[in-house]
Amino acid sequence: MESGRLILSGIVAPLALVMALAALAAPDSAAQEAFSPSELTRLPTDAWLTNGGDLYNRRYWPVTAINRDNVAGLKGVWRTRLGGSGLARQYSGEAEPIVYDGVLYIVTGANDVFAIHIDTGEIVWSYKADLDPTISTICCGWTSRGLGFGEGKVFVGQLDGKLVALDRHTGQVAWSVQTERWQEGYTITSAPRYYDGMVITGYAGAEYAARGRVKAYAADDGSHVWTFYTVPGPGEFGHDTWPDDNEVWQHGGATVWQTPAVDPELGLMYFSTGNPGPDFNGAVRAGDNLFSVSMVAIDVTTGEYRWHFQQIRHDLWDFDAANPVVLFDVEIDGVVRKAISEINKNGYNYILDRVTGEPMLGMDYVPVPQEVRQATADTQPIPRGVTAAPVTIDIAPEGAVLLDEHVYVPFWSNGDGEARVVGTRSGANWPPSSYDPQRRLLFVCVNERLSYYRANEDETDMPPLGERYMGGSFGGVGMPTTGVLAALDVTTNTPAWRQRWPDRCYSGSVATAGDLLFTGRSDGRFMAYDSDNGMPLWEFQTGAGVNTTPAIFEYEGEQYVAVFSAGNAFASSPRGDSVWLFSLNGTMDPVEAPPPSAFIGRARGGGGTAPAAEPTAPADTVAPAAPMGLPNLDNGATLYGLVCELCHGADGQGGHADGAPITPGLTLPEAVSVVTEGRNTMVGFGGALSADDLRDVSAYAIGLVEE
Missing domain, CATH: 2.140.10.10 (Quinoprotein alcohol dehydrogenase-like superfamily)
Incomplete structure (x- = not known):
């Protein structure tokens, strides 16, 4: 009390x-x-x-x-x-x-x-x-x-x-x-x-x-x-x-x-x-x-x-x-x-x-194109x-x-x-x-x-x-x-x-x-x-x-x-x-629109809690250049599963959110730049991940699509 x-x-x-x-x-x-x-x-x-x-x-x-x-x-x-x-x-x-x-x-x-x-x-x-943070x-x-x-x-x-x-x-x-x-x-x-x-x-x-x-x-x-x-x-x-x-x-x-x-x-x-x-x-x-x-x-x-x-x-x-x-x-x-x-x-x-x-x-049962290796249905x-x-x-x-x-x-x-x-x-x-x-x-x-x-x-x-x-x-x-x-x-x-x-x-x-x-x-x-x-x-x-x-x-x-x-x-x-x-009797006005890439909270954390409902960094802030030391691929794999797999898929070839396949042949600095700043319709994660995390997840992503 x-x-x-x-x-x-x-x-x-x-x-x-x-x-x-x-x-x-x-x-x-x-x-x-x-x-x-x-x-x-x-x-x-x-x-x-x-x-x-x-x-x-x-x-x-x-x-x-x-x-x-x-x-x-x-x-x-x-x-x-x-x-x-x-x-x-x-x-x-x-x-x-x-x-x-x-x-x-x-x-x-x-x-x-x-x-x-x-x-x-x-x-x-x-x-x-209190969900298990390792649910995979x-x-x-x-x-x-x-x-x-x-x-x-x-x-x-x-x-x-x-x-x-x-x-x-x-x-x-x-x-x-x-x-x-x-x-x-x-x-x-x-x-x-x-x-x-x-x-x-x-x-x-x-x-x-x-x-x-x-x-x-x-x-x-x-x-x-x-x-x-x-x-x-x-x-x-x-x-x-x-x-x-x-x-x-x-x-x-x-x-x-x-x-x-x-x-x-x-x-x-x-x-x-x-x-x-x-x-x-x-x-x-x-x-x-x-x-x-x-x-x-x-x-x-x-x-x-x-x-x-x-x-x-x-x-x-x-x-x-x-x-x-x-x-x-x-x-x-x-x-x-x-x-x-x-x-x-x-x-x-x-x-x-x-x-x-x-x-x-009414319903029409229409013949559809066939691919014998896929055992396709004759009609839909x-x-x-x-x-x-x-x-x-x-x-x-x-x-x-x-x-x-x-x-x-x-x-x-x-x-x-x-x-x-x-x-x-x-x-x-x-x-x-x-x-x-x-x-x-x-x-x-x-x-x-x-x-x-x-x-x-x-x-x-x-x-x-x-x-x-x-x-x-x-x-x-x-x-x-x-x-x-x-x-x-x-x-x-x-x-x-x-x-x-x-x-x-x-x-x-x-x-x-x-x-x-x-x-x-x-x-x-x-x-x-x-x-x-x-x-x-x-x-x-x-x-x-x-x-x-x-x-x-x-x-x-x-x-x-x-x-x-x-x-x-x-x-x-x-x-x-x-x-x-x-x-109709409310008195509160709208708030300021959020930046499109303003991800709130850290990418990790079992309960998903953050101390306050504010971005960890301004949306237009680019994280410092990631150190190019030896990446921690275990950490990269964990981060990839949390922030990348939904769009890019477990194998980097595309996922449920319609992300494009990861581009093969990127150097680590190039990949870090993409993950930090974003590209095309992909948002950047520079305001949500640390420099070490950016390096680790980028290295893991590169490894998925190496020739």
């Missing part, structure tokens, strides 16, 4: 506030907060109880208090910084807030959880995950996309494979379960789904020889309820779509790394799945590879299979169905249909009848309609070969002087879409970009669990990536409007009955757009990349909008550690 204040989890909170919250935790409070399926299915009008706003993942606010006529008056109410959690270079802030009973809950990329009081912006309690099976940045909530608990899925339940009043651990081991490739990046006494989670890990699965646990004590495997085993439906002469199915990917949706009336849970493993070498996994890159429905109570629709047969391009599925009821030709939609990385939006899994607006299903961004290419980039203008371009090893094969990747990633039921519009965030592809024909052996298992690589081709924010009419699957951005679109959205669409930008702006045409109506500079999804709620008669402003490793956006709250 000091000055009448109580220390909770390392955070100082007012004693009166803590006592008041504790008083709310009566014995029956958990039962009262066992939100019914009908409560969680209704559109939110006060609290934001679940990731996605409701069980349908619609992310729609049906109240008009903030609208297109008055949104220009929206200002900040408070800004709360989270003590530097998740500031280090490897972390991304992607979490959607949960709001209930005057408290906002948020999780950082370090998997630390914070409870913040709406009245004051003060941190009530915090939970520190994280594909695409250390992150968490949100929390589950119910029965008086906050549920967090962690990168170390733990599912943890926290008392919502105090932050104390109610139970913790080691659901899977990160050493075997399993990490949790999505928000758990609370439903009818269960907590349901999927896993990332398709790049690390994992076999996809979804698991349900009892919300009261963490006991296991059921498991559904997204790669069928022997004797199960779909197993015959994998080879019978090897055990690749045990490493077959098809992971579920976004939050499922639920239709309580049908008793079904829906999710989409990731790429098969290995990503780029299809030779070892001949067949359609169910249930990879599919939309799947299972019985939510038992976890039993009900139906599936495979978007891409025998995927070779890492075209995960990464965007969270959205459920909606819509009238088409005078009949109200129960629909489900998911927009893929390939750019196509798939709209199905969620009762049967059949295409709702193409949804009828018009894509949000172009999915064809008519001119090859310099130094590349164009084998086909369409998205399903085949490729092989690209060795012995072969030109690189390129194709489009003009689709959506994880940033969630939102649905306006009045306009019948699905708002999507996609990107126009090109990638090259290369298979590793020598990678045929089955790796141990947790080992890198990609079978090749892909990466950028030195061309700019542009974002597209689009509204798709779900009755025709065609754009109602599209707006092209000069930078990447990498943020989720929430639509409102006030004719608004709220979303973020990588440059730190939080934006409101007109739902009818996509024109910007309001912007607010938050100081760090807004690469997440907002939450909207009502508290004591006033409407608020909350968003996490923390930046993103994938988008290379400026870092921060702030939660912002906005209302």
Whole structure:
């Protein structure tokens, strides 16, 4: 105790506030907060109880208090910084807030959880995950996309494979379960789904020889309820779509790394799945590879299979169905249909009848180019309609070969002087879409970009669990990536409007009955757009990349909008550690825009904390010339995994963030200069790494691509 204040989890909170919250935790409070399926299915009008706003993942606010006529008056109410959690270079802030009973809950990329009081912006309690800094099976940045909530608990899925339940009043651990081991490739990046006494989670890990699965646990004590495997085993439906002469199915990917949706009336849970493993070498996994890159429905109570629709047969391009599925009821030709939609990385939006899994607006099964060494599928299903961004290419980039203008371009090893094969990747990633039921519009965030592809024909052996298992690589081709924010009419699957951005679109959205669409930008702006045409109506500079999804709620008669402003490793956006709250009665003005390369915090550090939310050096400061002594390659390898691998890949040939292959033949001083100052679309790390670190990581990168 000091000055009448109580220390909770390392955070100082007012004693009166803590006592008041504790008083709310009566014995029956958990039962009262066992939100019914009908409560969680209704559109939110006060609290934001679940990731996605409701069980349908619609992310729609049906109240008009903030609208297109008055949104220009929206200002900040408070800004709360989270003590530097998740500031280090490897972390991304992607979490959607949960709001209930005057408290906002948020999780950082370090998997630390914070409870913040709406009245004051003060941190009530915090939970520190203390992740093992040596976790080596994280594909695409250390992150968490949100929390589950119910029965008086906050549920967090962690990168170390733990599912943890926290008392919502105090932050104390109610139970913790080691659901899977990160050493075997399993990490949790999505928000758990609370439903009818269960907590349901999927896993990332398709790049690390994992076999996809979804698991349900009892919300009261963490006991296991059921498991559904997204790669069928022997004797199960779909197993015959994998080879019978090897055990690749045990490493077959098809992971579920976004939050499922639920239709309580049908008793079904829906999710989409990731790429098969290995990503780029299809030779070892001949067949359609169910249930990879599919939309799947299972019985939510038992976890039993009900139906599936495979978007891409025998995927070779890492075209995960990464965007969270959205459920909606819509009238088409005078009949109200129960629909489900998911927009893929390939750019196509798939709209199905969620009762049967059949295409709702038609599907064409189109012959595609063949590569016998890749065991390519003969045809691919193409949804009828018009894509949000172009999915064809008519001119090859310099130094590349164009084998086909369409998205399903085949490729092989690209060795012995072969030109690189390129194709489009003009689709959506994880940033969630939102649905306006009045306009019948699905708002999507996609990107126009090109990638090259290369298979590793020598990678045929089955790796141990947790080992890198990609079978090749892909990466950028030195061309700019542009974002597209689009509204798709779900009755025709065609754009109602599209707006092209000069930078990447990498943020989720929430639509409102006030004719608004709220979303973020990588440059730190939080934006409101007109739902009818996509024109910007309001912007607010938050100081760090807004690469997440907002939450909207009502508290004591006033409407608020909350968003996490923390930046993103994938988008290379400026870092921060702030939660912002906005209302029409706010008084805070925007802050100064951050420099594009202002990375906050050090590149290392297990918890990702920094003493203050300020850059370690000005963005325009170039570190002193690195000493050209003997590099520490062990340190270089560690740093490369944290700050380089996401873009350039484990082998330096390109990674998930579309970085170009590392240029061979660089001297150490030349490489240090590039890493320090940046080049083309790559930002510099002179303000985030020490001179020794710059030397070490540069030397390691050179070694990856030595001839």
